[in-house]
Amino acid sequence: MTGQVNTKPRGRQFFNNPGPTNIPDRILRAMDRPVMDFLAPEFLEMHRACYAGMKRIFKTDQEVYFHASTGHGAWEAAVANLFSPGDLVLVIETGYFSLGFKELAETLGLKVEVVGADWRKGLEFAKLSERLAADKGHEIKAVLAVHNETATGMVLPLAEVRRAMDQTKHPALLLSDTISSLGSMEYKMDAWGIDVTIAGSQKGLMLPTGMAITGVSKKALEASRKAKLPKYYFNWELMEQRKPQRFIGTVPVHFFFGLTESIKMIEEETLEGVFSRHARLGEATRAAVRAWGAKGNGPTLYGQTEERLSNSVTTVLMPEGHTSDAMRKIALERFNLSLGGGLGPLMGKVFRIGHLGDLNEPMLLGCLATTELAMKTAGVPFAPGGVDAAIQSLAS
Template sequence: MATLQGRHFLQIPGPTNVPDRVLRAMDRPTIDHRGPEFQALATRVLAGIRTIFQTEQPVVIYPASGTGAWEAALVNTLSPGDRVLMFETGHFASLWKTLAEKLGLRPEFLEGDWRQGADPAAIEARLRADEAHEIKAVCIVHNETSTGCVSPIADVRKAIDAAGHPALYLVDTISSLASLDYRHDAWGVDVTVGGSQKGLMLPPGLSFNAISQKALAASKSAGLARAYWDWGEMLAINAKGFFPYTPATNLLFGLEAALEMLHEEGLERVFERHARHGEATRRAVRAWGLEVLCREPAHASGSLTAVMMPDGHDADGFRATVLQSFNMSLGNGLSKLAGRVFRIGHLGFFNDLSLIGTLAGVEMGLKAAGVPHEAGGVQAAMDVLAKRGEAPAASHAAE
């Protein structure tokens, strides 16, 4: 592959581009993770991360990927053989189900078509039928990274309550945290799972559990084996500003800088920016004559857009053309969507001009790869962005 000048456009839906400010914050000598400088840092970030989850409850930070936080959420709250209700929204919901099976849980998957978020009515009906309350937890992916579909988290909470069911409520926000409006406390979530490498604008390596008091109580009697992931040991020493094992010190310096950036912009503006970019991208896709994978408008994501390829055209071949010709990476289709869709990431450290450059690369790539399309997608997106000063886009509360 010939060397192309200019910066690489990393437009996958995570890991996302890391701001220079965050990189500079991490670019420092390692410090003593048992000393007072680290204690002060940990105290600041453990408090600051709560604001992003919009919670007054504790948030645990693990040196791990989001998969680790999935496991932590399950092993701290459940026992071997417990039934868990999940909804098939896409590839990552399926992976969480597989992880639950490996831990000795009995997940039940409500079938979905990967083109919309979870259905609160179906969840309510299943919980009403569970008169013996054998289901111990409901697990939902907020923003399904493989499809670009958002599940209505507040409505699922209402469905659980309407069924009068005591199940815990666990939510994955790995590709929505700090991008889409999310409210751990107000929406009655018991465990929220997050990761560092998307809306938080960090490299991979940190993951999170935001924990309700109900979940903490459940952890006292949960029977699944846990050691590294144990909330009890973590929270006890976090209270003193330390970790029970070596933390990802330099990533925590980066996290502090990322939190500062998010609050300087303001969370509402962050959510509005992502909603605006999602709408502009979908307008571009429709102008090209292509189809957005998410077919329920209310569930369309501000973090990413999955685009369906015309019949007879391979998404991976198109992505290869874009990479070779324009030095831009787009997301691939996962599992049963392999070769059928490409994904445009528009989350994290991203602005209007970044989006227009991205969409221009897609439009030129469609032509270079010989994919049937209409011209004018970039202009359609520009028309949306030009209205920024006239009427700000509504934030995506997923209610």
């Protein structure tokens, strides 16, 4: 028999993008059920359980709101509820998504200053402290931060951001995007003095894309009562009037079916267990990348500040003269492995390995071995031993 060979890869795809992430079968099964009236007692009980569960995950005793949107919707909800046209906010530069937060704030009519930082090294806190201390009239209304920059694989220590604000006695609000850190790395909304926590469903919470969750402090709620930016769908005050679900429009009940199961899975493992697993998998990934670049001409870790490297995503810098897009195309089309690409100015220069959410050691080792296979097929130079290094890290 002759004819064209079918080269479509078989078997289950290894999905190692840093978001969306793998959806566990338990969550898929929890969502595979008939629709329910969102005024039914059974659903109201489920909604209350999700509300309480997200408070535990945020580590807050304050307010929580749900929106049918991506994390960008939660960005917009935070800005629209808190500010008036022309208000000044500071954005801490961490990478592509921090500048997206800046763009959104400017589009909604705010004045934005950026505290610049080297994407590979992270913020120098003296710069933040200096700018806050210089603001004698307290014109700066808020500091906007991305806890874990998905594009660079670098963490911003939020407790240190709060410390800089407290030491300069600055009353600004602190807003934190936790989209690629929540449910993967330690996060303490109340203890760290976060006024607004911005989260999405599709990463550490292991759900489909489309639900945004926002934690809001009492201080932020007070500020929202004076804000003049227009809002309707994202209006927290209007949501408060629509109890018990506090939702504008029809409630997406299937997301709550899934979120109920997600919270169960996280709390069965315990938050500390989840963080420990992500730390193990993150360090094993970094061990593999270090091994690949050991001879000086292979891929290397993009981030250069060791203590700020992320436990949910690793960004890998390609060797000179090689594009990540060609290697990623081979990984996907020949070997059924999906890796993240570079964003903005990093496009083609890096690839990203997501190791967050529903992931274990065999899944990670399969990803790392197949990444080596794709690099070899694409002619990317690398030192051997990356998978062995990852195994040594996990075994120890």
